[in-house]
Amino acid sequence: MSATRPRQNAFSSGEIDPLLHSREDFQRHQTGTRTMSGFIPLRQGGFTRAPGSIYRGTTKDNKKCRRVPFQFADNDALSLEFTGLVMRVWRYGELVLSGGSPYELATPFKQNDLNKLSWVQDKDVIYMTDGEGPVQKITRLALDNWTIADAAFDTGPFKVQNLDEALTIQASAATGTITLTATGGIFSADWVGSLIRLAPTDIDIPKWVGNQTASVGDKVIFDSRIYELTAGTNTGLEPPTHEAGTVLTTGTTKYKFISDLVGLVRVTAYTDSNHVTAEVLKTIPAPIVAAATYRWSEGAWSVRQGWPAALEMYIQRFWAAATESEPRTVWASTLGAFEDFTPGAEADESFAYTISATQTQNKIQWLARGRKGIYIGALGEVYLGKSDTPGSAISPTTFDTELVSPDGSTKERPIGGHGYPIHVARGGFIVQELRYSFEEDGVRPIELSLPSQHLGGRGFGRGVWQSKPQRYGWYILGDGSLAVVGYDPDQDVLGWAVIPVAGGVVEDIDVTPGLDGGTDIVNLVVRRTIDGVTVRYVEEQALIYGVLIGTEPIHKAIHVFAASVFEPGAPEDTFTVAHLVGQDVYAWTDKGQHGPFTVPVGGSIQLPVEVNHAVIGLFDDTHMVETLGLQAAAKDGATQGRQRRLLDKQGIDVYKTAAGRVAAVERMFGSEPRELGQHDLLRRQIAADLTTAWSGTARVDANSGFADEVSLRFYPVGAAPMTVTALTPNIDEGGP
Known part of the structure; x- marks a missing residue:
């Protein structure tokens, strides 16, 4: 028997696949966890509580919607909300009004076709299609003045010329x-x-x-x-x-x-x-x-031939693809003239290219610009469209395609983290990046979801990329929760986690630049059941980084969902959260945490103290991080097959943490895991009112008996911030 203290300095690989739980030699095993739910891995190595969300309103008539980002200027970013036959405009969390009511624009897009929408923006114009009708041109004249009409493609494109002299x-x-x-x-x-x-x-x-x-x-x-x-x-x-x-x-x-x-x-x-x-x-x-x-x-686009289903802008050309009659054809406009499809052979003229199919006519699903060319995602494969002449621009005579992934793709638009498309492969189980390899002098697929491939069992759906202030990709999973991936190839960081949203089902997601230009705001449409009624809330994902790496006080942290934020200007103790009637909520304030409260009819709750700042929202009690089985060293080699136990005094490094709980977990082969009692991560006399954030090494007496495997679970406390940067368990192996 021997007691050791093996240190884990990083958790940046997030929740890794169960097939890797015994791969101590694998790099991401050494920085991974068994479970990371409601927490996110940090590029710096630790894990921190996931951001909560701020309630901003509801979709029109609580209908399912599709949100489309629209950036007009550095300090003027919008989200366009499409429900059946109607568009509304959101600006920094508020609906744009006209005459005191939400501004609305009639559109031809039907409710059942919203998931088919593809779009591309050019300055104050957005081109949009659902593949069911003509491409639409939506033009912004003012915040509350937009127009929509069929795009004027009066010069083409055209199908191949008739050769039958009898016709x-x-x-x-x-x-x-x-x-x-x-x-x-x-x-x-x-x-x-x-x-x-x-x-x-x-x-x-x-x-x-x-x-x-x-x-x-x-x-x-x-x-x-x-x-x-x-x-x-x-x-x-x-x-x-x-x-x-x-x-x-x-x-x-x-x-x-x-x-x-x-x-x-x-x-x-x-x-x-x-x-x-x-x-x-x-x-x-x-x-x-x-x-x-x-x-x-x-003409190639018509009621008779069908309409393009995928759009993109690349190298000053408007690109479209995939009609019903030509599902594998790509059309490129005249250079610099997005509505001109006059056919020609000169370098700046319009052209069409049909990708040959060896077996089936797998339809093109999306187009995405990126480094090295324009990427063409089809159901059965993904291609890179580029010039076949090095140093020469794409033109009617130089355009060619090469297969870069044989795995195909879903219909969801790729996200772009580092200049290369990141897409969901056919079936929805795998996330790939199409990255250029200098060794192979070509683009090849990198399976980003492989270390956490079990998450693909839920199905990856729509995703967005958040670049600032930290780099994360966010995906809707098939069960309505979020998956987050921290990815930095330069630092060899790749880590996944799951974010349940307090009983809600995420139906849509978009990202827009924040008002200050230094942040990207992730916006969610979340289906919830509130007081027995199904609603669809527009929720803005909170930013935790000002608290975590900035100078904001911890009472500004938001780790609850569908929250309302109150800054009354003078101390108050009564607040109204009418959108959460019948729900249990926590209040996170400058005077500590209060709750839970059940919101009564009318939505008014009273705190036991007056506060100057309050965040009131839903707490998700499923959030938790569990380490992999903690390793015990022995003088005679590996300790697999031997029992081990956790002793007192686990060393847990925390950063700007107000509260949390830790529990030891025992696992015996053939039996369900057994969690022992939970312990406060910080001593209550230190953080009694949860108004102070602490950094340093906490010592926690989360011990266990002998078991085949032992681990530690970390739990949040209400809305309190919690970040763990390292772990030094005190573990004893039982000997031969």
Whole structure:
């Protein structure tokens, strides 16, 4: 038998997978825990209580919603709340009002399609699609003045040109509202709204040749444009190059621009399979009015072909992907012109690219910009879209894709922690980062969830990345709790934890910059049952870092949920939390902690003392951290298979901690774990009123009997801050 004090200096690997519990040789075992629930791992090594949340209001009519971040300026960040057919605007925790009521904008997005929303922002405009209708352009004119309309994609994109010479179209006129007459029964009622691109089959107009005799009214072609001579008797020494109006080219020679060699129309009405009415968007070349052409192309986005389901902005192009008819096609706009999809081959022109499929037509789920290119997530694989020519920009002739992950992806948008997309692989069980490897000179998937793969059993859902003041990724789990991952590849930090939210179910999450620009605010939509009624609360995740690493007093800490924060200006003892009627709440104040109280009808609770600051909210009593089995050393080698026990005087390093509890846990093979009595982490005479935060080494007599395995559990006390930075157990092994 021998007593030892093996020190654990870090818990930054968070809650690790049960299959790693016996891997003492594994690095993350040495910095991991058996359970981390309601606490978060710190990059510095310790663990601290997870942030609580501040109640900000409810969704419209308590409906399920989708929140979309919108940053207009450094100090002007919004969240757009979408419920069925309605958008509302939140700004720093408050609804934007118009005439005393929440501002609302009617939208075409139905309640059941909100989870399909994909969007991308350009300054004061956000483009949005659900894949069920035209891409919408939402424009901010003022906080309480927004417009929404179909994005004006009047120049494309288009499907591959028709090659069947038996299927022709002829236009009745070059401009205005015209009739298109077809052969071969081309049209159907679902053509209404579709674009058609028309090019002549035969052209009897000569090309321009300089210094040739000509007459007014003669037509010539130069650089794929048709011009008419309006003055002069000679073609001139310089060709016409203008794209509108009449221009003097040489001497007395003048040319009028007539049209390009391509015309564009949008179908407005259906007559029969060979006749439709159309609006001319770009003048129809005269040869198509004179004779039918088989060189026509149908618009790629329409009721007939479907609408793009994924959007992104990258290298000054608007990107879209995945219609019903072309589920694996990506379209890129003209460089710098986000609504221009005129097809071409020049470096700055629009193009389309279809990813080949070897087995099934796995639909593209999302697009995400990142280092090295644009990432394309499909159900069965993930690709990187980039230039195939080193040092050359993406263009119609250089764009290519390479497979970077064969695992596929869910529909949820990736989050970006360090310039590389972090996405949930198909099935929802695995979180991957698509990171560039210098050794392989390529992008490869890194399985970030592997050390804590058991969490994937709950299913990873929607996620966001919080960059400031600390770097964390937040994911909604399938059971409605949150998963948090601390990830810093430069410091080799990777740790997961689970955050239950006091009985609530998290349904949506977004992140927006804080008003000061130095923080990222995580916003939650939480479904709760309050006084027997189902509600959906908008809750702003609190920031704990001002208390933890700043200079704020500990009474500013918020570790309860759906909380209200009161700063009355003068001491008071009565506060109203009407949104928590029937619930048990704690009050965390500048005069210590009070509660629990059951909130009565009307919502008013009275504290036993007057306070200047109070945080009142829900406490989650499931929060807890348990260490892995504590190791005991022996002179004759490993001690696996031997019993061990915890002696008195465990050394526990804490930082800015007001209260907490510790209990020893015994495990015997074939039996359920047995928790022994809980002990105060800090002596009550030191922290009797919970108004002071303490840092240093606490000595706790959390002992146990002999068992196959022993560990320590840490519990929070109400809303009191608690951070543990290291552990020195006093452990004795039982010998052979």
